[in-house]
Amino acid sequence: xxxxxxxxxxxxxxxxxxxxxxxxxxxxxxxxxxxxxxxxxxxxxxxxxxxxxxxxxxxxxxxxxxxxxxxxxxxxxxxxxxxxxxxxxxxxxxxxxxxxxxxxxxxxxxxxxxxxxxxxxxxxxxxxxxxxxxxxxxxxxxxxxxxxxxxxxxxxxxxxxxxxxxxxxxxxxxxxxxxxxxxxxxxxxxxxxxxxxxxxxxxxxxxxxxxxxxxxxxxxxxxxxxxxxxxxxxxxxxxxxxxxxxxxxxxxxxxxxxxxxxxxxxxxxxxxxxxxxxxxxxxxxxxxxxxxxxxxxxxxxxxxxxxxxxxxxxxxxxxxxxxxxxxxxxxxxxxxxxxxxxxxxxxxxxxxxxxxxxxxxxxxxxxxxxxxxxxxxxxxxxxxxxxxxxxxxxxxxxxxxxxxxxxxxxxxxxxxxxxxxxxxxxxxxxxxxxxxxxxxxxxxxxxxxxxxxxxxxxxxxxxxxxxxxxxxxxxxxxxxxxxxxxxxxxxxxxxxxxxxxxxxxxxxxxxxxxxxxxxxxxxxxxxxxxxxxxxxxxxxxxxxxxxxxxxxxxxxxxxxxxxxxxxxxxxxxxxxxxxxxxxxxxxxxxxxxxxxxxxxxxxxxxxxxxxxxxxxxxxxxxxxxxxxxxxxxxxxxxxxxxxxxxxxxxxxxxxxxxxxxxxxxxxxxxxxxxxxxxxxxxxxxxxxxxxxxxxxxxxxxxxxxxxxxxxxxxxxxxxxxxxxxxxxxxxxxxxxxxxxxx
DNA sequence: ATAGGGTTAG
Numbered sequence: 001x002x003x004x005x006x007x008x009x010x011x012x013x014x015x016x017x018x019x020x021x022x023x024x025x026x027x028x029x030x031x032x033x034x035x036x037x038x039x040x041x042x043x044x045x046x047x048x049x050x051x052x053x054x055x056x057x058x059x060x061x062x063x064x065x066x067x068x069x070x071x072x073x074x075x076x077x078x079x080x081x082x083x084x085x086x087x088x089x090x091x092x093x094x095x096x097x098x099x100x101x102x103x104x105x106x107x108x109x110x111x112x113x114x115x116x117x118x119x120x121x122x123x124x125x126x127x128x129x130x131x132x133x134x135x136x137x138x139x140x141x142x143x144x145x146x147x148x149x150x151x152x153x154x155x156x157x158x159x160x161x162x163x164x165x166x167x168x169x170x171x172x173x174x175x176x177x178x179x180x181x182x183x184x185x186x187x188x189x190x191x192x193x194x195x196x197x198x199x200x201x202x203x204x205x206x207x208x209x210x211x212x213x214x215x216x217x218x219x220x221x222x223x224x225x226x227x228x229x230x231x232x233x234x235x236x237x238x239x240x241x242x243x244x245x246x247x248x249x250x251x252x253x254x255x256x257x258x259x260x261x262x263x264x265x266x267x268x269x270x271x272x273x274x275x276x277x278x279x280x281x282x283x284x285x286x287x288x289x290x291x292x293x294x295x296x297x298x299x300x301x302x303x304x305x306x307x308x309x310x311x312x313x314x315x316x317x318x319x320x321x322x323x324x325x326x327x328x329x330x331x332x333x334x335x336x337x338x339x340x341x342x343x344x345x346x347x348x349x350x351x352x353x354x355x356x357x358x359x360x361x362x363x364x365x366x367x368x369x370x371x372x373x374x375x376x377x378x379x380x381x382x383x384x385x386x387x388x389x390x391x392x393x394x395x396x397x398x399x400x401x402x403x404x405x406x407x408x409x410x411x412x413x414x415x416x417x418x419x420x421x422x423x424x425x426x427x428x429x430x431x432x433x434x435x436x437x438x439x440x441x442x443x444x445x446x447x448x449x450x451x452x453x454x455x456x457x458x459x460x461x462x463x464x465x466x467x468x469x470x471x472x473x474x475x476x477x478x479x480x481x482x483x484x485x486x487x488x489x490x491x492x493x494x495x496x497x498x499x500x501x502x503x504x505x506x507x508x509x510x511x512x513x514x515x516x517x518x519x520x521x522x523x524x525x526x527x528x529x530x531x532x533x534x535x536x537x538x539x540x541x542x543x544x545x546x547x548x549x550x551x552x553x554x555x556x557x558x559x560x561x562x563x564x565x566x567x568x569x570x571x572x573x574x575x576x577x578x579x580x581x582x583x584x585x586x587x588x589x590x591x592x593x594x595x596x597x598x599x600x601x602x603x604x605x606x607x608x609x610x611x612x613x614x615x616x617x618x619x620x621x622x623x624x625x626x627x628x629x630x631x632x633x634x635x636x637x638x639x640x641x642x643x644x645x646x647x648x649x650x651x652x653x654x655x656x657x658x659x660x661x662x663x664x665x666x667x668x669x670x671x672x673x674x675x676x677x678x679x680x681x682x683x684x685x686x687x688x689x690x691x692x693x694x695x696x697x698x699x700x701x702x703x704x705x706x707x708x709x710x711x712x713x714x715x716x717x718x719x720x721x722x723x724x725x726x727x728x729x730x731x732x733x734x735x736x737x738x739x740x741x742x
Numbered sequence: 743a744t745a746g747g748g749t750t751a752g
Binding site: 071169172243272277412 | 743744745746747748749750751752
């Protein structure tokens with residue numbers, strides 16, 4: 001909108017309607033009144049550029065801006081955090097109003113605080129001629145909220161001498177207490193409490209609530225209870241605070257008990273009470289009580305409130321009941337970013353990563369507010385989908401919006417690593433000031449599954465040098481690194497030192513890693529011995545690892561034991577049948593082999609279709625075995641034929657994961673059309689000759705394709721990276737990073 | 743005019 005001149009004809013009629021009918025007086029409008037009303041209207045709509053224009057016109061027309069207009073303008077600038085607009089309006093005020101601005105200064109002060117400029121705020125505060133309690137509260141809370149508590153306290157002492165109304169101003173204390181809660185400064189809190197008592201505000205309900213809250217959230221539950229119990233009337237706020245305190249102290253039963261007491265005393269419940277108590281039910285894994293509380297919220301008509309609906313969604317997600325979660329979500333009348341983040345992470349938790357991404361894109365296109373939780377889930381989804389494009393885009397996007405925090409940072413390390421870009425993962429890690437346990441773990445796991453054990457273990461050592469303690473997941477990464485590199489002795493030593501040296505109690509997963517280490521190294525008896533002697537019931541992974549080793553090291557006797565246990569635990573996993581078939585077949589025991597084939601057929605089991613894909617210029621190209629659908633199929637196959645001349649000896653090739661589903665061993669000679677070969681060949685002909693090729697595959701790489709990829713990397717000089725269902729293989733000049741050890 | 747509570751993630 002451009003106003004050529006200050007013509008009131010251009011102001012919509014409804015604007016002027018607003019000012020006359022309410023006043024009974026004759027329609028004598030103050031000069032400039034309409035202009036000021038228009039200014040306020042623009043401001044409330046957040047149209048700050050038009051405000052600026054309009055102010056100029058008012059100046060030219062000699063119309064002054066009313067104090068009420070200034071108030072609204074400053075409020076708008078604060079709300080929108082528009083510091084430069086705020087400054088120019090402040091300038092305008094100083095330029096045009098010569099007399100003392102008095103109470104308006106509080107709004108200016110508030111504006112600078114809201115815009116995050118403590119420097120400007122302080123300057124205004126010091127230059128103020130007249131300071132009242134409100135002025136002090138504003139400036140003190142600004143420092144306190146920023147965590148600059150010592151300055152807030154200094155101001156507090158300074159105030160003692162200059163303001164007399166302190167006895168009647170509980171807001172001072174409430175203001176000071178809130179940030180203490182946030183930063184958990186218990187000792188300071190106690191001092192303020194004594195101040196409160198000395199100033200006779202000990203029985204003030206609002207102050208009491210704030211103090212009980214402060215004690216509860218600083219973790220001093222006894223103190224909180226003392227204050228809480230002595231409060232003559234406790235409102236929902238006080239009860240909520242106590243429940244939060246118990247929850248943070250992991251005393252969920254106490255929190256629930258308090259809730260029951262609250263209900264019995266007939267305290268009116270509001271939406272915030274439901275937020276915390278639903279979280280408690282989720283933590284207690286108490287579906288029944290949660291459902292009852294859900295029903296209670298419906299009766300009160302609160303379930304459509306975002307503060308109730310959102311934790312309800314989360315509650316049902318925790319129980320894996322996604323249908324109920326969605327139903328709860330749909331009841332929310334005005335979902336906010338938290339609601340969306342619950343539904344997005346819920347989708348991630350049930351493996352619906354595409355759906356998460358879809359919702360995310362939709363929210364972005366609609367301009368809905370996003371938060372760091374949403375980005376963390378999206379990084380997780382991109383990791384699972386290996387979607388580097390979207391992941392990197394979301395990364396840049398999150399930075400622009402200032403929505404990257406420690407959670408997102410470590411999720412990003414994992415995302416880049418799983419998308420095949422260990423180099424980016426490292427860069428993301430290296431950019432951290434002080435990586436915590438999870439970030440270190442993410443980079444260790446990254447190097448481990450890319451087969452770089454030396455680096456992974458060196459990160460583990462550096463982590464300890466930095467004084468960061470490893471957790472259970474860290475050791476999974478460490479042991480995986482050992483496993484992928486054949487570090488048998490080291491692996492066992494790490495397992496043995498976990499409890500004593502690091503205080504991390506090993507779980508069955510850690511033992512499984514070591515079973516895997518032994519099995520891969522051909523120490524099959526040791527592996528079986530460990531399975532038998534470990535302080536846990538062996539699980540699927542224990543036997544799978546052993547079976548894998550029996551296959552690589554051709555031991556049908558132990559393989560039989562592993563398979564027997566595996567079939568009991570997981571009769572529908574086709575991999576067991578296939579490996580056993582191959583194992584017997586390769587030893588020439590055809591009858592036993594046939595037995596497993598037959599069993600598989602009888603149980604009507606079908607193998608997941610082998611599939612590989614490669615992304616070129618942002619487009620995904622997907623291949624299945626023997627696929628001829630691709631427009632460049634002819635070129636792909638001729639490339640493969642050229643590359644395969646050295647593979648005549650494929651005769652004795654065995655049945656692989658990929659072959660089995662399509663049928664029979666007679667496809668011996670057809671190994672050349674395995675999906676990953678198609679993807680590699682396509683990568684070769686469709687990317688620049690110096691670019692690395694990154695192929696993803698849903699199943700484990702077979703031996704022949706692994707050899708093939710090595711060969712191709714030697715002949716063409718290309719770097720080829722293949723991610724199979726297990727790990728990453730980096731092929732360079734005829735060698736693989738896994739040292740044929742996978 | 744100033745002031746109190748909750749829910750989401752690696």
